[in-house]
Amino acid sequence: MTVRPLTRPAAATAPHEIHARLAGVTRTYGAVGGRGGVHALGPVDIALRRGEFYSVIGPSGCGKSTLLDVLSGLSRPSAGTIVFEGRPVDGAVPDGVGVVFQEDASFPWMTVRDNIGFGLRENGVDAAEIGRRVDAALALMGLRDFAAAYPPQLSGGMRQRVCIARTLVMQPRLILLDEPFGALDAQTRLIMGDELLRVWRETGATVMLITHALDEAAMLSDRIGVMSARPGRILAEIETGWPRERDSRIAADPGFGAVTSRLWGLLREESLRAIGAQAPAGADRA
Amino acid sequence: MSRAGLVRTAIVVAAVAALELAARGGLLRAGVAVPPSEVAAKLWSILRAGDANADLAETLGNVALACGLALVAGFSLGAVVHGLPRLRRALDPFLASYYALPFFAFYPVLIVVLGIGRLPIVAIGFMFAVVAMMVATLNGFDRIPRALPRTARVWRMGPVRTALKIKLPSAAPHLFTGIKLAVAYAFIGVIAAEFIMATSGLGYAIAYAFNNYDNRTMYALMLLLLGIVVVVNGVLHGAEQRLLARRRAR
Amino acid sequence: MPTRLLDTLLVLAVGLLAWQGVHWLAPDAVTSPAGTVARAAEMLASPRFWPHAGETAWAFALSLVFAIGGGLAIGLPLGLHRFSAEVGEPILVSLYSLPKITLYPVILLVFGLGLSAKVAFGTIHGLVPVAIFAMNGVLALPPVYARAARALRLSRWRTLAAVLAPAAVPEIVTGVRIGFSVTLLGVFIGEMFSSQRGLGFLLMNAIGLHDVPTMLAIILMVGAFAVTANAALLALEHRLHHRPA
Ligand SMILES: Nc1ncnc2c1ncn2[C@@H]1O[C@H](COP(=O)(O)OP(=O)(O)O)[C@@H](O)[C@H]1O
Numbered sequence: 001m002t003v004r005p006l007t008r009p010a011a012a013t014a015p016h017e018i019h020a021r022l023a024g025v026t027r028t029y030g031a032v033g034g035r036g037g038v039h040a041l042g043p044v045d046i047a048l049r050r051g052e053f054y055s056v057i058g059p060s061g062c063g064k065s066t067l068l069d070v071l072s073g074l075s076r077p078s079a080g081t082i083v084f085e086g087r088p089v090d091g092a093v094p095d096g097v098g099v100v101f102q103e104d105a106s107f108p109w110m111t112v113r114d115n116i117g118f119g120l121r122e123n124g125v126d127a128a129e130i131g132r133r134v135d136a137a138l139a140l141m142g143l144r145d146f147a148a149a150y151p152p153q154l155s156g157g158m159r160q161r162v163c164i165a166r167t168l169v170m171q172p173r174l175i176l177l178d179e180p181f182g183a184l185d186a187q188t189r190l191i192m193g194d195e196l197l198r199v200w201r202e203t204g205a206t207v208m209l210i211t212h213a214l215d216e217a218a219m220l221s222d223r224i225g226v227m228s229a230r231p232g233r234i235l236a237e238i239e240t241g242w243p244r245e246r247d248s249r250i251a252a253d254p255g256f257g258a259v260t261s262r263l264w265g266l267l268r269e270e271s272l273r274a275i276g277a278q279a280p281a282g283a284d285r286a
Numbered sequence: 287m288s289r290a291g292l293v294r295t296a297i298v299v300a301a302v303a304a305l306e307l308a309a310r311g312g313l314l315r316a317g318v319a320v321p322p323s324e325v326a327a328k329l330w331s332i333l334r335a336g337d338a339n340a341d342l343a344e345t346l347g348n349v350a351l352a353c354g355l356a357l358v359a360g361f362s363l364g365a366v367v368h369g370l371p372r373l374r375r376a377l378d379p380f381l382a383s384y385y386a387l388p389f390f391a392f393y394p395v396l397i398v399v400l401g402i403g404r405l406p407i408v409a410i411g412f413m414f415a416v417v418a419m420m421v422a423t424l425n426g427f428d429r430i431p432r433a434l435p436r437t438a439r440v441w442r443m444g445p446v447r448t449a450l451k452i453k454l455p456s457a458a459p460h461l462f463t464g465i466k467l468a469v470a471y472a473f474i475g476v477i478a479a480e481f482i483m484a485t486s487g488l489g490y491a492i493a494y495a496f497n498n499y500d501n502r503t504m505y506a507l508m509l510l511l512l513g514i515v516v517v518v519n520g521v522l523h524g525a526e527q528r529l530l531a532r533r534r535a536r
Numbered sequence: 537m538p539t540r541l542l543d544t545l546l547v548l549a550v551g552l553l554a555w556q557g558v559h560w561l562a563p564d565a566v567t568s569p570a571g572t573v574a575r576a577a578e579m580l581a582s583p584r585f586w587p588h589a590g591e592t593a594w595a596f597a598l599s600l601v602f603a604i605g606g607g608l609a610i611g612l613p614l615g616l617h618r619f620s621a622e623v624g625e626p627i628l629v630s631l632y633s634l635p636k637i638t639l640y641p642v643i644l645l646v647f648g649l650g651l652s653a654k655v656a657f658g659t660i661h662g663l664v665p666v667a668i669f670a671m672n673g674v675l676a677l678p679p680v681y682a683r684a685a686r687a688l689r690l691s692r693w694r695t696l697a698a699v700l701a702p703a704a705v706p707e708i709v710t711g712v713r714i715g716f717s718v719t720l721l722g723v724f725i726g727e728m729f730s731s732q733r734g735l736g737f738l739l740m741n742a743i744g745l746h747d748v749p750t751m752l753a754i755i756l757m758v759g760a761f762a763v764t765a766n767a768a769l770l771a772l773e774h775r776l777h778h779r780p781a
């Protein structure tokens with residue numbers, strides 16, 4: 001069977017129309033009583049093109065989640081501006097943005113079906129439409145047999161699929177995912193990556209995927225932003241040049257090795273810095 | 287019944303049997319210890335004659351009222367204070383030492399303010415129960431995974447909707463602890479107030495029997511109270527288990 | 537932290553204002569904060585006050601020792617043995633929620649008037665929460681701790697002393713803090729009904745004489761003691777939980 005698209009089809013887009021833009025964005029945590037807090041991010045400039053698959057990769061603790069927070073409007077940047085679809089984002093999540101968090105955010109007190117439909121109900125979508133969209137999402141995420149189950153009865157990977165489905169039914173035009181496959185085993189990651197690619201193609205949404213896995217970024221993305229150790233800045237943006245029709249088998253492409261080795265070349269130094277292998281650990285925190 | 291339940295029952299039965307033997311064998315001072323069988327017989331006759339019905343109804347009504355008010359107020363207060371971390375930290379030492387205050391001493395004050403009757407008794411039960419619920423709400427809200435309220439923000443839900451539809455169910459297991467404590471504390475507060483100062487209710491009836499050297503009636507009423515507390519606890523425990531069952535892995 | 541202290545003082549100030557407000561509404565029922573403090577100062581200056589305070593302190597100290605010692609002696613072994621905990625927990629919880637004031641006649645019949653009755657009364661109040669928290673503190677330890685200790689080939693005793701007990705200490709301290717409060721309450725109630733000495737006795741006297749200033753002064757002093765002691769225990773607890781104080 002063919003699955004109904006979950007997102008409004010993308011309008012015919014001019015090449016490289018900017019969908020969201022961060023300009024000079026920084027974020028500092030907890031500067032209290034005059035003492036400087038943790039400078040977690042930036043300054044960062046990123047321009048997301050409408051309909052592209054953009055990944056952000058960087059060593060742990062470099063500010064990736066912080067970047068997602070400020071881009072989604074969950075927190076305010078300390079400096080800089082964020083624009084989504086021509087309107088500034090300031091401290092509230094704009095309509096059309098969906099977020100999948102790093103942590104499991106499924107509601108343990110609701111069935112899988114109710115979890116997926118919850119956001120639609122809260123936004124006053126009528127019941128018939130909710131039913132249609134939830135059914136489509138269940139099918140797409142391979143959760144049809146588990147619609148009546150409660151999340152604690154599912155594996156971590158299935159719970160994360162519930163969270164992705166819950167985001168997709170809202171038909172977001174920009175989907176932000178924060179290491180959504182972090183808790184999964186390697187094979188499941190590959191399969192989930194393929195599913196994400198399919199969703200991306202079918203919905204025409206813009207995707208920003210945050211990850212710390214080289215191969216994941218190389219495999220899935222049109223473009224990859226490589227971040228430095230904290231405070232995270234964009235060191236380089238790499239165009240992969242993959243065709244839109246693609247899946248994890250792209251790893252066999254001769255160009256794949258070139259992309260990953262380029263990424264690792266940029267990241268090795270930063271990862272060493274992040275774990276304090278060169279500078280004494282924590283010296284920059286005091 | 288589970289194995290643990292069987293062992294527990296056996297322990298309780300053995301304890302009661304030991305008390306019975308000790309009381310009958312004269313090991314305990316006569317008059318102090320009445321054999322459990324006689325206490326049960328006395329309770330049965332009291333229940334059959336309906337002597338305690340009015341007091342019992344009054345006490346249960348007071349407890350229900352105090353507890354209901356405390357649950358609503360305690361949850362609301364907890365939810366609001368949780369959103370104000372500075373206020374919360376400032377309140378902490380007061381909340382922590384709240385249960386050391388001898389509330390009953392406020393009873394005369396409450397009578398002047400609220401008049402004679404059930405209101406001051408309900409007020410004491412409420413004062414006892416409300417902070418337990420508030421503290422449980424604070425603890426429960428502390429343990430809500432960060433991603434859940436953030437999800438609510440992505441859906442642009444307001445603070446009240448988020449509290450009722452996300453935070454309340456997420457914190458439900460902890461809130462249940464609060465409910466159990468609030469029920470217990472409402473009982474403790476109401477019975478204690480009746481015991482000390484009232485002229486009706488189960489607590490008063492126990493004090494009255496004691497003052498008239500009617501130990502048999504006193505023990506019978508205490509047994510009745512114990513039975514009620516155990517039954518109420520059992521019902522709450524069962525409801526809690528049903529709630530938790532769903533949330534556990536297979 | 538200074539902001540923290542400021543916030544606490546602010547809460548205190550709001551509380552005092554509310555108290556003053558109630559005093560304006562019902563001047564006969566509620567003495568003003570200033571009047572209450574004045575009465576408390578008067579009592580503190582009076583030589584007749586101190587024997588009562590000493591009596592209460594002594595009874596409280598004894599009760600606390602029994603409550604904590606007994607609570608740990610019951611709670612820790614139960615926590616180490618899951619099945620025993622399953623058997624014991626509902627019994628402990630039922631005991632906790634039993635209105636203990638009704639046991640007061642029994643205590644009086646057994647111990648008679650005097651120190652032992654109020655110590656017994658304080659102990660039965662505090663012992664159960666200490667036991668419940670100690671039990672749950674040990675039960676809630678991640679099983680990986682015990683397995684790690686086995687992997688390090690620690691003896692049973694070392695496992696308990698070096699791994700499990702320190703890991704459960706924060707929960708145990710929470711239980712002790714709650715036990716502290718309710719033990720104080722228990723001693724107080726004991727004194728109100730079964731004693732001719734102690735602050736509880738003074739309070740009961742004041743209630744009988746409708747001497748509102750003395751009543752509130754005693755509650756204020758006990759409350760101040762409880763809040764101070766709890767703030768100290770709370771600070772210890774925060775440190776043990778490795779949370780910012
Ligand atoms: N709420 C916060 N308060 C203070 N520091 C924070 C907070 N959140 C994150 N940080 C710090 O900011 C840095 C970046 O964090 P994060 O964005 O979560 O990194 P990443 O997602 O790349 O692992 C880290 O050093 C982290 O300790």
Ligand SMILES: [Mg+2]
Binds near residue numbers: 065102178
């Ligand atoms: Mg992160």
